[in-house]
Amino acid sequence: xxxxEIIPQDDVAGPKARHKTTQVMVGNVAVGGGAPIVVQSxxxxxxxxxxxxxxxxxxxxxxxxxMVRITVDREEAAAAVPHIRDGLRKRGITTxxxxxxxxxxxxxxxxxxxxxxxxDKYRINPGNVGFKNKRDTQFADIIEIANKNNKPxxxxxxxxxxxxxxxxxxxxxxxxxxxPRDARAVTREAMVQSALLxxxxxxxxxxxxxRMILSAKVSAVQDLIAVYxxxxxxxxxxxxxxxxxAGMGSKGIVASSAALGILLQDGIGDTIRISLTPxxxxxxxxxxxxxxxxxxxxxxxxxxxxxxACPGCGRTTSTTFQELARSIQDFIREExxxxxxxxxxxxQLNVAVMGxxxxxxxxxxxxxxxxxxxxxxxxxxxxxxxxxxxxxTLRGPTIAADFKALVIDYIDQRYGKGSKTPVTAAx
Numbered sequence: 001x002x003x004x005e006i007i008p009q010d011d012v013a014g015p016k017a018r019h020k021t022t023q024v025m026v027g028n029v030a031v032g033g034g035a036p037i038v039v040q041s042x043x044x045x046x047x048x049x050x051x052x053x054x055x056x057x058x059x060x061x062x063x064x065x066x067m068v069r070i071t072v073d074r075e076e077a078a079a080a081v082p083h084i085r086d087g088l089r090k091r092g093i094t095t096x097x098x099x100x101x102x103x104x105x106x107x108x109x110x111x112x113x114x115x116x117x118x119x120d121k122y123r124i125n126p127g128n129v130g131f132k133n134k135r136d137t138q139f140a141d142i143i144e145i146a147n148k149n150n151k152p153x154x155x156x157x158x159x160x161x162x163x164x165x166x167x168x169x170x171x172x173x174x175x176x177x178x179x180p181r182d183a184r185a186v187t188r189e190a191m192v193q194s195a196l197l198x199x200x201x202x203x204x205x206x207x208x209x210x211r212m213i214l215s216a217k218v219s220a221v222q223d224l225i226a227v228y229x230x231x232x233x234x235x236x237x238x239x240x241x242x243x244x245x246a247g248m249g250s251k252g253i254v255a256s257s258a259a260l261g262i263l264l265q266d267g268i269g270d271t272i273r274i275s276l277t278p279x280x281x282x283x284x285x286x287x288x289x290x291x292x293x294x295x296x297x298x299x300x301x302x303x304x305x306x307x308x309a310c311p312g313c314g315r316t317t318s319t320t321f322q323e324l325a326r327s328i329q330d331f332i333r334e335e336x337x338x339x340x341x342x343x344x345x346x347x348q349l350n351v352a353v354m355g356x357x358x359x360x361x362x363x364x365x366x367x368x369x370x371x372x373x374x375x376x377x378x379x380x381x382x383x384x385x386x387x388x389x390x391x392x393t394l395r396g397p398t399i400a401a402d403f404k405a406l407v408i409d410y411i412d413q414r415y416g417k418g419s420k421t422p423v424t425a426a427x
Contacts, residue, residue, distance in 0.1 A: 027096030032238030316355035
C-alpha cells in the first residue's frame with residue numbers, strides 16, 4: 001500500500017500576492033496600494049430622512065463598516081447630505097460617506113455644492129451617467145466637480161445597467177469576426193471596457209489615477225470572477241469587489257463568499273461589500289458581519305475574537321453548548337466597539353465552546369480559553385483550559401455564566417491596559 005504524500009509546509013497553498021494597485025485615500029481610509037482590504041456597506045434608508053440615515057450609518061459604522069455609501073437620487077437627498085455628515089460628526093463618527101449617483105448626478109452635484117463638499121467619494125455608473133451625446137458632457141461635469149473638491153470617484157460598471165451603445169458596438173464587431181465568441185463573453189468584455197474607457201477619459205479630464213477606484217459588478221459568480229480577473233490583468237487601479245444582487249439569507253452569503261473568496265485568494269480586491277437583500281425589517285449590519293468574517297476566515301484581516309464551536313451530534317443532545325457559544329459570540333460582537341480602545345489586541349483572542357470529550361479538550365487547548373461541556377451520558381463537569389493548560393473544572397447549573405465570567409476576566413488580565421499578568425492555571 002502506497003504511503004500518502006506529506007506536503008512540506010512551505011509548499012502548502014496560500015493567498016497569492018496582492019494585485020499591485022494605486023492607493024486612493026477616501027476620507028481618512030486608504031484603499032489599495034497594499035493597504036488592508038476595506039469593508040464597505042450601503043444604507044437602505046431614504047437619504048432625505050436625515051435622522052434615519054444618521055442612525056443607520058452609525059449602526060453600520062459601529063458594526064465595523066469602514067466606508068458607507070448613501071443614495072443621492074434627488075434634490076431632497078442631496079440637500080440632506082451635509083446635515084447627515086454634520087450629525088455623524090457630532091456623534092464622533094468619521095466613517096467616510098460615499099454618494100451613489102445615477103442619471104442626474106451631474107445636476108445634483110452642481111446645484112448642491114454643500115453635498116459635493118460633504119461627501120468623501122462619488123460613485124459614477126458609466127451605464128447611466130448620461131445617454132448618447134450627453135454622456136461625455138455629464139460624465140465630464142462630475143469629474144470636474146470631483147477635481148474641484150479634491151474627491152475620489154468610483155467608476156462602477158454594473159451588469160444590469162451596462163452601457164448599451166458599447167455593448168451593441170462590441171456585439172456587432174463580434175458578429176463580423178472570423179472567430180466570434182459567445183454573447184456572454186462579449187458582455188463580460190463590455191463590462192471591463194466600460195470601466196477602463198471611463199477611467200481613461202477621467203484621466204484625460206485631469207483626474208489622477210490615485211483618485212479612482214474601479215468596479216464591474218455582476219450577479220453570477222463565474223461571470224464576476226472572469227470580469228474581475230480580466231480587469232485586474234489590464235489595469236492597476238484600486239478595485240472594489242462585490243457580487244451585485246446576491247440575494248437573501250444563506251444564498252446571498254454563499255454566493256458572495258464563493259465569488260469574492262476566489263478573487264481575494266487570487267490577490268484581487270482592495271475594498272469589498274457583501275450585497276445582501278435583508279429580510280423585511282432585518283438588520284442591515286449583517287452584510288458588514290459577513291464581510292468581516294470572510295476576510296478574517298481567509299486570514300486577510302482580524303476584526304473580532306473567534307469562537308470555535310462543534311456542530312453537535314448524538315453525543316451532544318443538550319443545547320447548553322449551543323446556547324453558550326451563541327451567548328459568547330453575541331457578547332463579543334456587542335462589546336467590540338468599546339473593547340477596541342479598552343483592550344488593544346483583543347481581536348486576536350480565540351475562544352472554544354465544545355460539546356463533549358471527543359474533540360472538546362483538544363480544541364479547548366488550542367484556544368486562548370476554552371470549555372468542554374459534558375455530552376450525553378458524561379459526568380456533569382466542564383473542564384476549562386487557559387492558554388493550553390487545564391485551569392479549573394466548572395460544575396452545577398451556573399456553568400455557562402461562570403465560563404462567561406472567566407472569559408471576561410481573561411480579557412481584562414490579558415489585554416487590559418497596564419495589566420499583562422498571565423492567567424495562572426489552577427484546579
